[in-house]
Amino acid sequence: MTHLVVLGVADKETAERALDIAGDLSQQELLQLEDAAYVFKDDKGKPRVHQTLNTTGVGAAGGALWGTLIGLLFLNPLLGLAVGAASGAVAGRLTDIGINDDLIKQIGGQLDQGRAAVFLLARSATVDRVVEAFRPLNPAVIQTNLSKENEEDLVRELQPS
Structure with a gap:
């Protein structure tokens, strides 16, 4: 506890x-x-x-990783990185842990x-x-x-x- x-x-x-x-x-x-x-x-x-605890930074890092992986699947890792980092940062900002x-x-x-x-x-x-x-x-x-x-x-x- x-x-x-x-x-x-x-x-x-x-x-x-x-x-x-x-x-x-x-x-x-x-x-x-x-x-x-x-x-x-x-x-x-x-x-x-x-x-x-910076949830925005943690979210951006996680989003960047997932965005890059998804971007690789669609043959555009830079776009995936940018979109993933942005969405991860927003999700991290909205998360209250x-x-x-x-x-x-x-x-x-x-x-x-x-x-x-x-x-x-x-x-x-x-x-x-x-x-x-x-x-x-x-x-x-x-x-x-x-x-x-x-x-x-x-x-x-x-x-x-």
Whole structure:
């Protein structure tokens, strides 16, 4: 089962550091991420979203491959490549996998000016090591899909020592 944890952090730079930490933990196989993102409020108070999973790019790559194969069948691989990449990009753009975009926008709209929220969707985690890595960022738990008891433990564990 995947678990979603949304952490409130001080600003955009802290959110970017959080994603770097998550990437490092993932490389060490301490955190198996499905998706990650952050949202922050810009100077004009508008929520800005940064997602790590680019469905448009993935769709374009897949569409290009299939388009080339189909193009070869009809003796026009360049046309097949172009049409496949375009249709794949559109399909990827319309696909919502991972963290729900509406949830990201909703939480982003509730943030105070300059603050940010980090979204982590993980399959598994070595919880004590992950908490230890994130604690220096002084995050606040905004939302999770953990059990109430596990969420309370997470909130307690993320408190500065």
